[in-house]
Amino acid sequence: MKVDVVTIFPDYLAPLDLSLIGKARGTGILELAVHDLRRWTHDVHRTVDDTPYGGGPGMVMRPEPWGAALDSLATPDTHLIVPSPAGAPFTQAQARALSGDSHLLFACGRYEGIDQRVIDHAATRMRVSEVSLGDYVLFGGEVAVLVVLEAVTRLLPGVLGNADSLVEESHAAGVLEAPMYTKPPTWRGLDVPDVLRSGDHGKIARWRREEGLRRTAQRRPDLLEGAGFQVPGVDVAK
Ligand code: SAM
Numbered sequence: 001m002k003v004d005v006v007t008i009f010p011d012y013l014a015p016l017d018l019s020l021i022g023k024a025r026g027t028g029i030l031e032l033a034v035h036d037l038r039r040w041t042h043d044v045h046r047t048v049d050d051t052p053y054g055g056g057p058g059m060v061m062r063p064e065p066w067g068a069a070l071d072s073l074a075t076p077d078t079h080l081i082v083p084s085p086a087g088a089p090f091t092q093a094q095a096r097a098l099s100g101d102s103h104l105l106f107a108c109g110r111y112e113g114i115d116q117r118v119i120d121h122a123a124t125r126m127r128v129s130e131v132s133l134g135d136y137v138l139f140g141g142e143v144a145v146l147v148v149l150e151a152v153t154r155l156l157p158g159v160l161g162n163a164d165s166l167v168e169e170s171h172a173a174g175v176l177e178a179p180m181y182t183k184p185p186t187w188r189g190l191d192v193p194d195v196l197r198s199g200d201h202g203k204i205a206r207w208r209r210e211e212g213l214r215r216t217a218q219r220r221p222d223l224l225e226g227a228g229f230q231v232p233g234v235d236v237a238k
Pocket residue numbers: 082083084085086108109110111112113114131132133134135136137138139140141142144
């Protein structure tokens with residue numbers, strides 16, 4: 001997968017050299033480049049923003065540098081991702097869909113955001129998705145890029161050592177994962193549930209399924225609504 005990120009703070013994306021994303025870049029699974037938007041400015045101050053039409057506080061990112069950046073980086077296969085608190089909430093399902101794309105181009109807004117015409121014009125020649133991390137406002141889109149790329153990269157074939165990790169984890173099947181334990185069997189007076197040490201794989205799978213459902217019903221009943229799940233001892237409808 002090819003990924004381009006355009007930002008006025010390229011250093012913000014330094015963590016993309018680390019851990020499994022860094023490794024995916026090293027092995028060629030992910031071909032990633034971070035670009036400074038100011039590269040596409042032509043004035044001495046390398047201006048990227050201006051006052052908003054209609055008045056109001058803050059500054060808006062001017063369309064010209066963004067237009068030139070997209071002209072230079074986009075291809076017919078590009079999927080433009082624009083982080084925005086006004087976008088659709090980012091989900092695991094969307095991460096999975098994006099992991100099938102061949103080219104993701106991220107446009108990181110700052111200030112009061114990017115002039116809307118950039119997004120409207122891009123939508124006439126490529127796929128565009130405005131994506132929100134949640135119902136709160138960040139300084140800029142860079143953190144959203146780190147989140148989206150981490151969720152997408154771990155779904156790319158060959159990135160995780162054990163692809164089975166992806167099968168039962170939270171949100172993969174619409175429910176949360178059951179609690180996990182490792183050694184020692186007793187820690188500070190707290191025991192690992194007996195069933196997990198029983199060696200009975202059928203029983204363990206059933207326990208995990210039920211605990212996952214119980215947790216989902218307690219913490220995120222919205223995930224179960226309308227899905228017709230039965231959770232022993234928990235009224236999902238409540
Ligand atoms: N004026 C905008 C509004 O009220 O919708 C907020 C602009 S915000 C200060 C600057 C940039 O941060 C946005 O253009 C976007 O790239 C990013 N951003 C802020 N909150 C975000 C969120 N919840 N999800 C994704 N990106 C976000």
